[in-house]
Amino acid sequence: MAVVRILSSIMKSKLILASASLRRSKILKELGLTFEVIIPDVDEVHWNDDPVGTVEENAKRKCNCISQQYPDMIVIAADTVVVFDGKCLGKPKTIQEAREMLGLFSGKSQTVYSGIAIATPQESLDLYLEKSEVHFRKISDTVIDQYFSLVDPLDKAGGYDIDQHSDLIISGYDGSWTNIMGLPKEIIEKILCK
Numbered sequence: 738m739a740v741v742r743i744l745s746s747i748m749k750s751k752l753i754l755a756s757a758s759l760r761r762s763k764i765l766k767e768l769g770l771t772f773e774v775i776i777p778d779v780d781e782v783h784w785n786d787d788p789v790g791t792v793e794e795n796a797k798r799k800c801n802c803i804s805q806q807y808p809d810m811i812v813i814a815a816d817t818v819v820v821f822d823g824k825c826l827g828k829p830k831t832i833q834e835a836r837e838m839l840g841l842f843s844g845k846s847q848t849v850y851s852g853i854a855i856a857t858p859q860e861s862l863d864l865y866l867e868k869s870e871v872h873f874r875k876i877s878d879t880v881i882d883q884y885f886s887l888v889d890p891l892d893k894a895g896g897y898d899i900d901q902h903s904d905l906i907i908s909g910y911d912g913s914w915t916n917i918m919g920l921p922k923e924i925i926e927k928i929l930c931k
Contacts, residue, residue, distance in 0.1 A: 752929070755803040755814035758892075760900060761920040765813075768922060770929060777802035777814065788825045792816040792852030793864050800854035800862055812856045813929075817919045819871075819895035821847040827894055835896035836881055839906065843876040847895065849917045853924055867921040869912030871899065876906050894919070 752772040754765060765772055777799040784791045795816035804812040819826040821842065829835035853865040876884075884905045890896035897906060899917040915922040 751807075751810045753803055753807060753810050753812045755799045755812055756920075758815075758919050760898065760918045761815060763900075764915050764918060764920045764922050765925070768925060768929070770925075772813075775803050775807070781816070783825065783827060785825045788818050788820045788848075788850045789852070789866060791825060792818055792850050793854075793866065794852075796852035796854035797862060797864060800856050804856035804862070809858050811858070812854075813925070814854045815851055815920050817849060817851040817894045817916075819847050819849055821845070821895075828892060829890060829896045832885065832890070835885070835890035838896040839873075839876055839881050839884070839890075840878075842873040842895070842906075844873060846870055846872045849894070849912075851916050851919060851921055853920065855928060865921075865924045867913055867916040867924060869910060869914075869916045871907060871917055872909045872911075874906055874908045880905055 752770060754761060754772050754774050755777045756774065757776045762774060779798040779802050781795045781798065782791055796814050799814035799816065800812050803814065826838065829838055849869045849871060851867045853867070854862055856862045884902060888898055888901045899907060899910065899914065910917060913921040913923055
């Protein structure tokens, strides 16, 4: 794959994370990567019956937006959705909506999809997909109140952050922990950390 050859010499190129997500920035920092954050201004899609298409299209839009402005840079973008009971869920718009989401998740499992787009100078954009499962504890209203006193649910797909106080609401998971956070480090390591 051409992108692997280009990215193996990442120290010669500048890396841009096309995302406002603090969790995505944290993952890249933990991998030891140096990067700049530039937030793309794009209209995102939300196809309720197509979570894979949704995350791939949104990641591609974000990546293209920034790579067109900075064609000599390496650009990484991502999009994450939660699929529960056949519905594609994004970020809750209100605390009440976040409360309803966690109430629905109580004692059940959901799937988290992330689409990752990487553009390199003089190369085409490459898309990657990661899927994980999250298993929730039985969650009472009291626990939801406690969780929301510790974690802001409004900027997170599904209204929760597995990396913050997840022991209150999550009993386990299958797949990539960092995918559930919004950027699977396994894919990034494979491509950027050679």
